[in-house]
Amino acid sequence: MSTPEKSDLTTTAANPAAGRSDEDWRQELTPEEYHVLRQAGTERPYTGEYWDTHTAGVYNCRACGTELFTSKEKFDSHCGWPSFWAPLAEGRVRYIHDRTLGMDRIEVRCANCDSHLGHVFEGEGYGTPTDQRYCINSVSLKLVPAADDTSA
Template identity: 55%
Template sequence: MSDKVSKSDAEWRTQLGEDAYRVTRCGGTERAFTGKYWDNKAAGSYKCACCGEVLFDSDTKYDSGSGWPSFTAPVEDGRVATHTDTSHGMVRTEVLCSRCDAHLGHVFPDGPAPTGLRYCINSASLDFEAR
């Protein structure tokens, strides 16, 4: 993992578009089936929209039917962090970029083999680099 990235709220607002800022810095979410990557089937890497850290690979992406990009695992241990999220009257596991603390989405224990996990990630928190 690269060095930790820390910026002021004003710097994040300047760098990010409205949707990316709302999702990554305010813990928001996009509506299902509206994000730019939910149905992307191209081979490549998914990077954090805030700091550029590579987080997920298309080899672990699958169609969960949820309407968000879903992955079975991060590209490497330590690239994402998790935190218990008790917002909206639910208990979920939030997924964050380890490098810049951007909110990415949530992880659920209902994914396919080999991990049994579903990293349900907002497109607004990602940039895609095709191979």
């Protein structure tokens, strides 16, 4: 998997989310959202809102609203978190080499506001087009159902 190097986000008119202070984030997010999105925490498996959701729609970053994933790339990995085989488009997420907790993983963050989303794994043998599993915390996402979806 080709992953970009960690990049510095700067505050621009196009990226106001990156300029929010820690105190701003604490006021805007619930304690659980803050822990996961801003402190790279992880929700417990099988507890999040979207781990078993099959509603058609777009998954946005809960912190800034950027469209990140769609239900078309979501699949049942049975790992306890929402899983996607690709982001909505190149440049929507960024990657960081994560060596915390004694593991060697690739962290996935929102490219707009630098919020922690989860991790991406590859080579696990899932029958997906990319052989990748974006294992994303439900609390990092906000599902916007498709207008014509009736499965909700």
